[in-house]
Amino acid sequence: MVVHAGSPHAAFIDSVGFSRVAYPAMPHGTTIDRELATAAEAWKGGNEGKARVCARRAVALAADAWLASVAKKPWWRGDAMEHLRQIHRHAAFPLSVRQAAERLTTVVTRRHEAPFTSDPISDAHLIISHLVTDAKNGSRS
Numbered sequence: 852m853v854v855h856a857g858s859p860h861a862a863f864i865d866s867v868g869f870s871r872v873a874y875p876a877m878p879h880g881t882t883i884d885r886e887l888a889t890a891a892e893a894w895k896g897g898n899e900g901k902a903r904v905c906a907r908r909a910v911a912l913a914a915d916a917w918l919a920s921v922a923k924k925p926w927w928r929g930d931a932m933e934h935l936r937q938i939h940r941h942a943a944f945p946l947s948v949r950q951a952a953e954r955l956t957t958v959v960t961r962r963h964e965a966p967f968t969s970d971p972i973s974d975a976h977l978i979i980s981h982l983v984t985d986a987k988n989g990s991r992s
Contacts, residue, residue: 906975
């Protein structure tokens with residue numbers, strides 16, 4: 852994903868060398884960025900499990916904010932995995948977003964028999980970017 856400077860999703864390279872995206876327009880933007888930064892640090896340190904957990908939490912925070920902005924009542928509630936399962940099942944989301952959610956919900960022990968990503972942070976960025984854009988447009992994906 853190419854992002855231009857000054858856009859609401861302006862990318863930058865953090866101190867660990869990973870591209871990060873700032874989500875200031877989202878209510879939990881700072882916490883989302885913190886989760887993604889922790890995921891990047893864990894990934895760089897070889898802790899794939901922690902990176903996936905942090906990526907999932909970042910998506911859950913964005914999903915909470917998205918739900919609050921587009922729905923009078925939340926369509927669903929739950930933990931990070933439930934948010935990802937709902938995004939995966941919600942046919943109005945673009946296929947790429949649904950596939951990223953599916954990869955993030957895949958249990959690590961099943962990685963060889965199911966769709967699995969070797970880059971959970973990019974999957975989280977993809978989903979979060981869609982939710983941010985959708986919320987700004989007032990859509991109901």
